Amino acid sequence: MKVLVPIKRVIDYNVKVRVKADNSGVDLANVKMAMNPFCEIAVEEAVRLKEQGVASEIVAVTVGEKAAQEQLRTAMALGADRSILIETDQETESLEVAKALKAIVDREEPGLVILGKQAIDDDNNQTGQMLAALAGMPQGTFASEVNVEEGKVKVTREIDGGLQTLELNMPAVVTTDLRLNEPRYASLPNIMKAKKKQLDTLTPDELGVDFAPRVQTLKVEPPPEREAGITVESVEELVDKLKNEAKVL
Amino acid sequence: MSILVYAEHNNAVLDKVTLSALAAAQQIGGDIDVLVAGKDCGAVAEEIAKAEGVGKVLLADNDAYAHQLGENVADLVAELAGDYSHVLAAATSVGKNFMPRVAAQLDVAQISDILGVESEDTFRRPIYAGNAIATVQSSDATRVITVRGTSFDPASGEGGSASVENIDIARDAGISSFVNEELAQSDRPDLGAAEIVISGGRAMGNGENFEILYRVADKLGAAVGASRAAVDAGFVPNDMQVGQTGKIVAPQLYMAVGISGAIQHLAGMKDSKVIVAINKDEEAPIFQVADYGLVADLFDAVPELEKHL
Ligand SMILES: Cc1cc2nc3c(=O)[nH]c(=O)nc-3n(C[C@H](O)[C@H](O)[C@H](O)COP(=O)(O)OP(=O)(O)OC[C@H]3O[C@@H](n4cnc5c(N)ncnc54)[C@H](O)[C@@H]3O)c2cc1C
Ligand SMILES: Nc1ncnc2c1ncn2[C@@H]1O[C@H](COP(=O)(O)O)[C@@H](O)[C@H]1O
Numbered sequence: 001m002k003v004l005v006p007i008k009r010v011i012d013y014n015v016k017v018r019v020k021a022d023n024s025g026v027d028l029a030n031v032k033m034a035m036n037p038f039c040e041i042a043v044e045e046a047v048r049l050k051e052q053g054v055a056s057e058i059v060a061v062t063v064g065e066k067a068a069q070e071q072l073r074t075a076m077a078l079g080a081d082r083s084i085l086i087e088t089d090q091e092t093e094s095l096e097v098a099k100a101l102k103a104i105v106d107r108e109e110p111g112l113v114i115l116g117k118q119a120i121d122d123d124n125n126q127t128g129q130m131l132a133a134l135a136g137m138p139q140g141t142f143a144s145e146v147n148v149e150e151g152k153v154k155v156t157r158e159i160d161g162g163l164q165t166l167e168l169n170m171p172a173v174v175t176t177d178l179r180l181n182e183p184r185y186a187s188l189p190n191i192m193k194a195k196k197k198q199l200d201t202l203t204p205d206e207l208g209v210d211f212a213p214r215v216q217t218l219k220v221e222p223p224p225e226r227e228a229g230i231t232v233e234s235v236e237e238l239v240d241k242l243k244n245e246a247k248v249l
Numbered sequence: 250m251s252i253l254v255y256a257e258h259n260n261a262v263l264d265k266v267t268l269s270a271l272a273a274a275q276q277i278g279g280d281i282d283v284l285v286a287g288k289d290c291g292a293v294a295e296e297i298a299k300a301e302g303v304g305k306v307l308l309a310d311n312d313a314y315a316h317q318l319g320e321n322v323a324d325l326v327a328e329l330a331g332d333y334s335h336v337l338a339a340a341t342s343v344g345k346n347f348m349p350r351v352a353a354q355l356d357v358a359q360i361s362d363i364l365g366v367e368s369e370d371t372f373r374r375p376i377y378a379g380n381a382i383a384t385v386q387s388s389d390a391t392r393v394i395t396v397r398g399t400s401f402d403p404a405s406g407e408g409g410s411a412s413v414e415n416i417d418i419a420r421d422a423g424i425s426s427f428v429n430e431e432l433a434q435s436d437r438p439d440l441g442a443a444e445i446v447i448s449g450g451r452a453m454g455n456g457e458n459f460e461i462l463y464r465v466a467d468k469l470g471a472a473v474g475a476s477r478a479a480v481d482a483g484f485v486p487n488d489m490q491v492g493q494t495g496k497i498v499a500p501q502l503y504m505a506v507g508i509s510g511a512i513q514h515l516a517g518m519k520d521s522k523v524i525v526a527i528n529k530d531e532e533a534p535i536f537q538v539a540d541y542g543l544v545a546d547l548f549d550a551v552p553e554l555e556k557h558l
Contacts, residue, residue: 011377013513016380016512017377017380017381019380019381026376026377026380026381038494093358094349094358094359095352095353095356095357095358095359098353117494118494120377120378120493120494121376121377122376123361123362123375123376123377123378123493124359124361125345125349125361125362126345126348126349126352126359126361127349128349129319129345129346129347129348129349129350129353130349130350130352130353130359131353132319132320132350133323133349133350133351133353133354134353136424137424138320138422138424138425139319139320139346139350139425140425141319141345141346142342142345142346144487154428157342158342158487158488159342159343159430159488160341160342160343160441160488160496161430161432161433161488162430162431162432162433162486162487162488163430163431163486163487164316164427164429164430164431165427165428165429165430166318166425166426166427166428167425167426167428168424168425169424169425177487177494178477178480178481178494179480179481179487214357214358214387214388214389215358215360215385215386215387215388215389216385216386216388217383217384217385218371218384218385218386219383219384220376220381220382220383220384221381221382221384222380222381222382223375223379223380223381223382223519226519226524226537226538226540227540228537229524229536229539229540229541229542230540230541230542231531231536231541231542231543231544232541232542232543234543235543235545235550235553235554235557236557238525238541238543238554239554239557239558241541242502242523242525242541246502246522246523246540246541248445248501248502248522248523249469249502249558
């Protein structure tokens with residue numbers, strides 16, 4: 001079984017983002033970029049499935065600028081066999097990405113597509129579900145456990161009330177939550193090997209998908225600042241302030 | 250304009266977050282219908298029919314929707330969506346699961362997790378863990394939107410008298426099935442709805458130590474939350490995680506105990522009215538957002554707090 005892993009290049013999760021002075025977006029100049037953390041978990045899950053003998057090949061794919069090759073190399077250093085860059089300089093929307101991924105699904109015919117549940121830049125949480133709908137596949141979103149058994153996949157999901165387990169026909173889409181696994185680090189020899197692995201580049205045109213934006217960002221602003229508070233010296237003082245000053249107790 | 254709001258429920262009672270989605274719909278303006286899809290969920294339809302401003306309740310009572318399977322619910326909603334200019338659902342684990350499927354089936358974008366309505370086509374939403382707020386305008390014919398519950402004061406659940414109309418559409422995609430569910434049992438208030446939330450972090454050390462937070466919570470009628478580190482370490486279940494990728498809360502009072510204040514945690518609680526931080530490290534970033542900071546060992550401070558309440 002082939003596993004397709006869509007990954008996204010995003011700002012590193014440790015970076016404190018700053019909104020540009022002209023409110024046109026956030027400042028990405030000279031900022032550290034990385035693979036979206038949920039995508040790392042997706043790659044790790046695919047690699048584990050391969051190690052268990054469940055998956056035979058792992059293909060990483062991303063839609064984005066040329067620089068995203070870096071994240072595809074990382075995915076290959078972690079264990080993906082080959083990768084595909086769908087190159088575009090435009091800012092992408094989830095629906096467009098899902099359409100491009102659907103075109104790749106048609107070509108590659110994976111048994112499972114494992115995505116992150118959410119990209120930490122736009123916080124959309126929608127691409128996997130959109131892909132599943134376009135491809136007519138079932139979905140196991142926010143997965144904390146994935147078990148493939150005879151043409152079906154059992155997915156345990158983190159839901160608001162606790163945990164839910166579903167059984168999905170395959171091919172299926174899975175999106176990862178934080179507790180699915182703990183991603184490994186790429187070893188130096190594997191980083192070297194990844195440089196020789198196959199990386200194909202395609203354009204949206206070649207895939208026959210039209211990147212027509214539906215949503216226009218009018219402005220981006222910093223959130224309201226919280227005023228700095230005070231330090232209390234004791235629990236007694238804290239309780240007094242909460243009762244008499246903040247009036248929340 | 251005509252708006253379809255998807256009701257969130259457990260087949261027996263309405264989840265109050267639906268009233269926040271309804272409030273967002275009222276801000277957009279126009280006729281508002283509410284869809285209740287589930288199994289043996291007639292009581293939910295009766296309940297939401299009483300809410301203010303609801304024109305009509307559509308009730309899809311069928312086995313196919315018993316567990317809110319995303320494939321089935323999305324097929325149903327996409328089929329109904331043609332009559333509406335907007336489809337809204339709360340940004341819960343149910344809404345986040347099926348709504349993007351609806352959008353893709355309609356060939357439109359989804360606007361996730363809105364905080365504010367500027368006009369019928371323009372909305373505000375958080376990006377980068379709430380470190381930036383984007384104002385976005387949609388050019389789609391149908392706007393598919395999920396709503397951040399804490400950003401909209403709930404519409405009144407009283408005063409309306411909408412009719413309930415049965416809709417006989419059974420959409421069973423037949424590609425997924427429900428196996429089981431382990432739902433957290435708690436007598437404490439819901440994290441999303443509580444007036445007071447007290448959360449513990451990695452510093453709690455283990456699950457048993459959360460007992461000291463539960464004791465304070467029970468005195469205050471508070472809900473108990475946690476940081477990712479505390480959930481990952483297995484101290485408490487996943488449904489207690491507060492943050493960018495967990496639950497969003499905005500209570501009157503939020504107490505962060507032994508939590509450092511990473512941006513991903515702040516994203517889930519920064520809109521609380523009053524924030525208290527108890528941390529033994531005076532440099533901890535949580536103090537930058539706290540109204541009241543107490544530099545102390547939590548194992549001294551929390552039991553003492555309980556005594557003073
Ligand atoms: C993709 C992604 C998503 C994430 N999503 C979330 C999310 O939704 N929610 C979330 O919370 N995190 C999330 N995180 C994790 C986040 O980055 C932090 O790692 C996490 O919040 C840290 O948890 P903590 O504050 O409990 O632990 P730590 O950062 O280890 O902090 C522990 C704190 O306890 C203090 N302390 C230690 N002992 C005591 C004591 N005896 N008394 C008092 N204080 C003490 C320390 O001074 C320290 O400040 C996410 C991370 C990523 C990469
Ligand atoms: N440009 C992209 N290229 C490839 N995969 C993507 C892209 N954008 C999003 N994804 C995938 O979809 C997941 C969820 O992203 P989002 O829906 O944008 O929050 C990510 O974790 C990736 O797995």
